[in-house]
Amino acid sequence: MISKETILVIDDGKNIPIIFVTAKSEDIDIIQGLSVGADDYITKPFNPMELVARVKSNLRRYLALQGYRPSESNDKMALDELTIHFKTHEVTVGDKEIKLTRREFAILELLARNKGIVLSIEQIYERVWNEPFLGSENTVMVHIRKLREKIEPNPKEPKYIKTIWGVGYKLENK
CATH class of the missing domain: 3.40.50.2300 (Response regulator)
Known part of the structure; x- marks a missing residue:
């Protein structure tokens, strides 16, 4: 048994x-x-x-x-005006290049590679920081806020990074 x-x-x-x-x-x-x-x-x-x-x-x-495909088509993702180039770590909104920190890009890449899937703050923290989550909610929330300020047309009404209250965050295109 x-x-x-x-x-x-x-x-x-x-x-x-x-x-x-x-x-x-x-x-x-x-x-x-x-x-x-x-x-x-x-x-x-x-x-x-x-x-x-x-x-x-x-x-x-x-x-x-999980949607993983080791090919060239997996090196870039476009959601409306937002384009993410995974190999070169470049992000553009429209024609404007957006400068992201290493952690901001890692969060955006994680959300993009799991597009439509809600990831908890704990999952985001452990995958991006590569260390155990010990109640570091504010760390992730601050990085998400800064990321939204850089990529969202209106950070107060996010178009790309959605909050699923009580659960976490997901990247979507609506």
């Missing part, structure tokens, strides 16, 4: 592939593992090359579902 500790690890709020590697090979164990959230299940003993192939397969599927 799957332990409660295992289920808690799976239910951490992150949307990442999970592969169970276990000695439990009974049908009920496999079914329960897949039922609680595993994307794949491999039993011991196993061929290490099979494990690598399963990891790669799950990562391919995960990245495809």
Whole structure:
């Protein structure tokens, strides 16, 4: 049987592939593992090359579902007047080049690469600052405000970076 500790690890709020590697090979164990959230299940003993192939397969599927495409078309995004060039870290609104700090660009890129998906302040902080979130809401909110002042036609009525109250922020084009 799957332990409660295992289920808690799976239910951490992150949307990442999970592969169970276990000695439990009974049908009920496999079914329960897949039922609680595993994307794949491999039993011991196993061929290490099979494990690598399963990891790669799950990562391919995960990245495809996240909209990741390693191609030139993923180097630029345009939303109405706002254009983001990911490789060169250039942002323009209309014909005007917008100067962003490294963190502002990282936040904008994160929101753009997850367009339409609401990201919590915690998710933004941990992905942009690459450190654990310890109640740093104001840090993210200040950066979002400064970013809006630079890219939004009217920062008080944002066109691109939307606040989803009680949840977080998302980039949209409406």
